[in-house]
Amino acid sequence: MISPLNSWIRRLPVWVVYLLGVLPAPWLFYLGLIGDLGADPVKAIEHRYGELALQLVIAGLAITPLRRHLGLNLMKFRRAIGLLCFFYVSCHLLVWLVLDVQILNQILTDILKRPYITLGMLSFIAMVPLAVTSNNASVRGLGRRWQRLHRLTYLAAVLGGLHYVLLAKGFQVAPLIYLGMILCLMLIRVGGVLIDWFWLVLDAVRCALVRRLS
Amino acid sequence: AGLAGLVGNTAQAQEALEPNSFEDIASYCNFYEFGTGKGDPSQYAHLMTTEPWSVKIDGMVDKPGDYALEDILSEMTIEERIYRFRCVEAWSMVVPWNGFELADLLQMAGVQEGAKYVSFETLYRPAEMPGTAVPVLEWPYREGLRLDEAMHPLTLMATGLYGKPLPNQNGAPLRLVVPWKYGFKSIKSIVRITLSDQEPPTSWNMANPREYGFYSNVNPNVNHPRWSQASERPLGGGIFAKRKPTLMFNGYEEEVASLYEGMDLREFF
Numbered sequence: 407m408i409s410p411l412n413s414w415i416r417r418l419p420v421w422v423v424y425l426l427g428v429l430p431a432p433w434l435f436y437l438g439l440i441g442d443l444g445a446d447p448v449k450a451i452e453h454r455y456g457e458l459a460l461q462l463v464i465a466g467l468a469i470t471p472l473r474r475h476l477g478l479n480l481m482k483f484r485r486a487i488g489l490l491c492f493f494y495v496s497c498h499l500l501v502w503l504v505l506d507v508q509i510l511n512q513i514l515t516d517i518l519k520r521p522y523i524t525l526g527m528l529s530f531i532a533m534v535p536l537a538v539t540s541n542n543a544s545v546r547g548l549g550r551r552w553q554r555l556h557r558l559t560y561l562a563a564v565l566g567g568l569h570y571v572l573l574a575k576g577f578q579v580a581p582l583i584y585l586g587m588i589l590c591l592m593l594i595r596v597g598g599v600l601i602d603w604f605w606l607v608l609d610a611v612r613c614a615l616v617r618r619l620s
Numbered sequence: 621a622g623l624a625g626l627v628g629n630t631a632q633a634q635e636a637l638e639p640n641s642f643e644d645i646a647s648y649c650n651f652y653e654f655g656t657g658k659g660d661p662s663q664y665a666h667l668m669t670t671e672p673w674s675v676k677i678d679g680m681v682d683k684p685g686d687y688a689l690e691d692i693l694s695e696m697t698i699e700e701r702i703y704r705f706r707c708v709e710a711w712s713m714v715v716p717w718n719g720f721e722l723a724d725l726l727q728m729a730g731v732q733e734g735a736k737y738v739s740f741e742t743l744y745r746p747a748e749m750p751g752t753a754v755p756v757l758e759w760p761y762r763e764g765l766r767l768d769e770a771m772h773p774l775t776l777m778a779t780g781l782y783g784k785p786l787p788n789q790n791g792a793p794l795r796l797v798v799p800w801k802y803g804f805k806s807i808k809s810i811v812r813i814t815l816s817d818q819e820p821p822t823s824w825n826m827a828n829p830r831e832y833g834f835y836s837n838v839n840p841n842v843n844h845p846r847w848s849q850a851s852e853r854p855l856g857g858g859i860f861a862k863r864k865p866t867l868m869f870n871g872y873e874e875e876v877a878s879l880y881e882g883m884d885l886r887e888f889f
Contacts, residue, residue: 437860444659445640445648446711477880508863512848518845573846575709576756576827578656 408477415480423483427490430458431497448505455498460570460584463563474598488559492537495530495566501596522572524557529565532558560595561610563588623861637702639782640838645789651808653742653749654757654789656792660751661789667748668809671792677832679814680737682730689793693779695728696720700783701797703778706838706870708784710803712852717797718780727869731767731815738763739820740796741812757823763807764834765798768879773800774872776808798839800869800876802836837880838870842889 415492434454438447466487507513516523536558538544545552567585574581623884654668667678673689690887698718706712711762726738744760746752752759771777776797780785790809800803804824814820831845851863869876880888 435859441858445713446658446853447859448853448861449658451859467673505859506853509851512850514764516848522846574656576652576656576824577754578756579754581658 408502409462412477412479415478420482420486423486424490427462427486430494431494431611448501452501453507455494455501456570459494459498460566461567461590462487462494464558464587464591466491467563467588467595471591471594471598475594480518489537489540492533497512499526499530522569524567525572529562529569532562532565536562544596560592562568563592637704637714639702639716642782642784644856645715645781646766646790646873648713650709650803650837651789651791653744653759653761655751656754656756662787664750665788665792667744667750668745668788668792669748669810670788673793673811674676675794675810676812677729677814678723678812679733679816680732681726681815682686682732683724684729692725692728692777692794698725698779701774701799703774703797703799704797704867704870704872705803705806706842706852706866708804708832708836708849710844710847710849710852710866713856714864715852716782716796717776718783719776719778719780719797721773722796723773723774723779725777725813726770726811728817729813734817734888735815736767736817737764737815738767739772739814739816739821740807740810741814742807743809743811744842749829755828760811762821762826763796764822764831765805766879767815767820769798769876770777772876772879775797777844800838800872802838804832805836817869835880835888837876837889838866838868839885839889840866840868840887 414494434451437443441447442452443450466484469480469487472480503513507516518524518543519529536556539548539552539555548555564585567581567588570581571585645664648658649661650658651665654661654664674686675692676686678684682727698720700718702716702717704712704713705715722738726787740763741811742751742761743749776799778795778797778880779793780790781787781790789808791806791810794810795808796810816836821832822832822834825834825837843849849866852866853863854861867873
């Protein structure tokens with residue numbers, strides 16, 4: 407089941423993912439413009455962009471576990487998913503700045519005084535170096551440091567999830583599901599590393615024992 | 621004379637207001653018993669049975685009992701009131717309500733000496749309210765007013781919108797409208813009204829007392845801890861609509877400010 411899927415994925419060009427991924431942005435904006443998103447098109451667009459960004463965060467975080475644990479290889483789309491995520495976060499931020507809050511003074515106090523907005527802004531800032539270095543030249547140029555830098559993904563993801571949880575009124579389920587999925591995917595990664603370490607240590611102990619005994 | 625002046629002012633204020641479309645008002649609602657999305661109430665509220673409907677009026681009243689809605693309505697004069705509606709989430713609309721003054725209903729039940737507060741309860745019928753499966757708030761939804769707020773001539777019991785019966789998602793068949801307070805105070809689909817001498821517990825205040833006070837008067841100078849209340853986005857103006865400054869008591873300062881004379885509105889928010 408996995409291997410035909412993998413070969414189908416191999417044949418799918420990355421630009422298709424970029425194209426399909428970008429399209430919802432202008433489409434949603436157009437729907438808002440013609441009055442097809444209800445009484446409050448600004449919030450509708452803002453929330454949809456934010457949700458899409460969180461969905462892409464989750465998709466991006468799932469790629470390595472899917473490959474490691476299910477053998478499904480979506481590695482070649484990871485950069486596209488990451489950059490699309492940054493694109494939607496930027497759109498979300500722009501809609502908030504220009505169409506929602508509008509007032510510069512209020513934007514600044516909101517960023518400093520409202521924890522959920524502070525976290526959202528920090529998440530965006532953490533994503534900037536990730537987006538800037540999402541190209542082959544940076545991967546080559548930065549070498550091992552690229553890997554370390556891109557661990558910022560986890561910080562950005564958790565901040566994004568918290569941003570959603572903290573803005574909800576009353577006890578709401580959807581934001582908790584997003585944050586829960588982000589944390590689970592991170593745990594799987596950390597868990598995977600722990601399991602790797604466990605086997606390494608076990609192997610070392612076994613080697614030592616074998617050497618001692620022989 | 622004071623009352624006549626008031627009605628005059630209201631009429632003047634009404635002329636300047638341009639109501640939102642029926643569709644906007646009936647499709648963009650917060651009614652968490654049907655879900656937390658703005659579109660959920662218009663999608664699911666048809667599940668709620670509103671006939672027959674009765675309201676239990678109890679506590680410190682002369683004539684407590686279960687009042688059938690039609691018996692209440694036969695005693696009341698329905699009029700149109702075009703009010704600003706300001707949500708605590710910092711959006712606003714203008715709504716042409718039909719209804720009667722709460723004071724008339726309370727007088728009908730006979731308010732006893734010593735009563736100081738009025739509390740309200742929304743219908744809680746899980747089989748007809750899919751949103752109640754999630755404990756977003758503690759059901760049933762509860763709200764309350766001080767007696768003088770409840771008796772104020774601006775305080776309305778709405779039964780309709782644009783001359784049509786109230787859509788279920790807007791709180792059919794009977795809801796409160798307190799135009800100088802944040803929208804959540806205007807409790808929907810009321811099944812119980814209780815007079816007492818104690819400040820009653822209210823749903824949002826129970827859920828988060830730091831963010832939602834008992835009074836919840838619209839006040840641009842007291843921010844919600846998570847967002848500013850200084851301005852609002854009027855809905856219905858499309859995607860490029862400008863924000864506008866929020867008015868003290870939602871523009872009804874002249875009529876209601878005296879109710880809060882001497883009170884620190886930062887403390888009693």
